[in-house]
Amino acid sequence: MRPIILPANQPRHFYRGGAAIARFRGEPPADDHRPEDWVGSVTGRFGAGPVGVSVLPDGRPLPEAIAADPQGWLGPAHVARWGDSTAFLVKLLDAGQRLPVHCHPTRAFAREHLGCAFGKTEAWLVLDTPGHGDGLVRLGFREEVSAERLRVWSATQDRAAMIEATRPVRVRPGDAVLIPAGLPHAIDAGVFVVELQEPTDFSVLLEWEGFAPAGDETGHLRLGWDTALECVDRRAWSSDQVAGLIRTRADMPETAPGVRRVLPESADPFFRAELAGPGAELSAGFAVLVVLRGAGELRHGTQRVELRAGQTVLVPYGAGDTTLHGSDLEVLRCLPPAPGAESTP
Numbered sequence: 348m349r350p351i352i353l354p355a356n357q358p359r360h361f362y363r364g365g366a367a368i369a370r371f372r373g374e375p376p377a378d379d380h381r382p383e384d385w386v387g388s389v390t391g392r393f394g395a396g397p398v399g400v401s402v403l404p405d406g407r408p409l410p411e412a413i414a415a416d417p418q419g420w421l422g423p424a425h426v427a428r429w430g431d432s433t434a435f436l437v438k439l440l441d442a443g444q445r446l447p448v449h450c451h452p453t454r455a456f457a458r459e460h461l462g463c464a465f466g467k468t469e470a471w472l473v474l475d476t477p478g479h480g481d482g483l484v485r486l487g488f489r490e491e492v493s494a495e496r497l498r499v500w501s502a503t504q505d506r507a508a509m510i511e512a513t514r515p516v517r518v519r520p521g522d523a524v525l526i527p528a529g530l531p532h533a534i535d536a537g538v539f540v541v542e543l544q545e546p547t548d549f550s551v552l553l554e555w556e557g558f559a560p561a562g563d564e565t566g567h568l569r570l571g572w573d574t575a576l577e578c579v580d581r582r583a584w585s586s587d588q589v590a591g592l593i594r595t596r597a598d599m600p601e602t603a604p605g606v607r608r609v610l611p612e613s614a615d616p617f618f619r620a621e622l623a624g625p626g627a628e629l630s631a632g633f634a635v636l637v638v639l640r641g642a643g644e645l646r647h648g649t650q651r652v653e654l655r656a657g658q659t660v661l662v663p664y665g666a667g668d669t670t671l672h673g674s675d676l677e678v679l680r681c682l683p684p685a686p687g688a689e690s691t692p
């Protein structure tokens with residue numbers, strides 16, 4: 348099996364963005380409501396069937412290709428735990444406007460209310476910010492918010508109160524942020540990230556008015572607000588606790604020559620990410636590569652795939668061990684949950 352260079356896959360969305368994705372990929376801009384590129388996706392948009400699922404260059408939807416050869420695509424250890432599911436999703440996400448304050452369910456909530464084994468813990472690697480300086484994201488509530496107060500904020504769409512309650516955090520290109528399921532969060536305009544997440548499209552929109560046209564219907568995942576708001580982490584998050592969710596490049600340890608671990612071990616039950624450069628030797632495994640910088644080659648056996656910044660590449664397990672070559676190449680290697688790493692309920 349061979350690594351596959353993937354074209355852009357940008358479903359329409361309620362929020363604006365997409366220009367940064369086009370710039371990154373070196374392609375002409377699409378319309379300005381395609382702010383997310385779903386890479387190596389086996390996930391459809393909530394309530395919108397196959398929209399969002401990746402289609403391979405040979406015309407097959409990715410889930411169909413994997414179902415025909417799960418061992419070849421995902422490898423035996425992954426299939427033993429996750430079956431035909433890749434168990435994660437990668438996106439390029441360009442916040443062309445501030446995203447609404449929202450959160451995502453935990454696995455336990457998703458199992459109980461949504462009939463799904465996956466919630467939506469997510470993480471971002473920041474690629475760019477307004478003016479390449481500080482960008483703003485919002486993580487968690489600064490003080491505990493009662494269920495009653497949250498319900499009132501939601502019902503009255505008290506945007507000012509909800510934003511004021513969150514903790515603003517400055518991020519810079521190269522920073523990584525882990526967002527546990529349940530944690531309220533938002534991204535300010537002009538922040539461009541690679542997102543790793545569980546393979547669902549479950550979002551509970553605390554703010555929806557002025558953002559999502561059908562927000563009062565789909566913003567609670569069709570569960571009703573009383574149930575949906577139960578998934579919100581209403582606890583106070585101290586600035587130290589929030590700082591523990593952020594990693595700068597200096598916090599990303601080298602784990603092998605040319606390879607750095609991007610996310611903390613607490614992310615391992617959901618997904619993993621490595622920054623890999625020239626000389627990196629990568630063992631066989633299903634992966635999504637995002638070429639962040641430079642140009643070079645991915646070699647596997649006697650074959651080689653040319654890489655350049657802005658590409659996204661799907662690497663099946665069956666491609667075997669690979670190595671990276673090229674003087675200024677930097678690749679984000681996104682990987683499924685670590686074998687044996689299980690989330691606590």
Ligand SMILES: [Zn+2]
Pocket residue numbers: 449450451469532
């Ligand atoms: Zn989110």
